[in-house]
Amino acid sequence: MVVEERKKRFLVVFGHGRRTGLGCELRDFVCDELAQAGFLCRLHDLLEDGFDPVLRLGKDEMVAGAPRKSDDPLAHSYAEDVQWADIIVFLHPVWWFSMPAILKGWVDRILVEGIAIAQDEGGSPKGLLGDKGAVLVQTFGTNSLIEKTVFRGLAQKAWKKAIFLPTGLAVHAYLRLHGCHDLEQEDLNAFKFKLKKALLLAASS
Numbered sequence: 001m002v003v004e005e006r007k008k009r010f011l012v013v014f015g016h017g018r019r020t021g022l023g024c025e026l027r028d029f030v031c032d033e034l035a036q037a038g039f040l041c042r043l044h045d046l047l048e049d050g051f052d053p054v055l056r057l058g059k060d061e062m063v064a065g066a067p068r069k070s071d072d073p074l075a076h077s078y079a080e081d082v083q084w085a086d087i088i089v090f091l092h093p094v095w096w097f098s099m100p101a102i103l104k105g106w107v108d109r110i111l112v113e114g115i116a117i118a119q120d121e122g123g124s125p126k127g128l129l130g131d132k133g134a135v136l137v138q139t140f141g142t143n144s145l146i147e148k149t150v151f152r153g154l155a156q157k158a159w160k161k162a163i164f165l166p167t168g169l170a171v172h173a174y175l176r177l178h179g180c181h182d183l184e185q186e187d188l189n190a191f192k193f194k195l196k197k198a199l200l201l202a203a204s205s
């Protein structure tokens with residue numbers, strides 16, 4: 001009896017302040033490439049979906065728990081998708097050398113107790129996503145020299161140390177596209193080639 005291998009499940013989390021432009025082009029490229037490769041793919045387009053990024057805690061709540069369907073069906077489905085996925089692709093522009101607020105809200109509200117971490121009273125939280133991988137795709141208006149020498153990879157380090165490490169997500173690739181305000185088509189095509197390769201490598205891991 002031949003057992004068919006389960007298809008890899010990708011979750012694409014897209015946090016941006018625009019509904020058109022380079023970020024959307026890369027979002028569509030990622031989803032199209034995953035579909036053409038035969039993988040399963042779900043998309044969280046936070047702006048388009050109307051996601052509420054504000055975390056509201058009750059009076060006696062010390063940490064955020066999994067969103068309840070009765071309170072916020074969209075956030076609830078987002079949390080379910082995190083558990084469903086094998087690989088999460090995060091795609092966002094870098095503003096103030098960090099992620100946009102809407103994506104930070106996704107982290108605050110979705111990567112929570114019972115979904116991404118388990119709080120250890122008196123100790124560090126335990127990551128619950130150790131069986132999953134991540135691909136981080138960031139676009140910059142600035143050039144690579146400033147990003148590397150002045151800010152020393154700050155936008156990447158925040159993800160690595162404050163999100164990926166605590167939750168247990170294994171990072172398959174960090175991809176950074178610089179100088180997006182005057183990007184040549186040749187450079188964009190080269191970046192898309194690297195991105196496609198990174199996605200396929202992540203799926204084979």
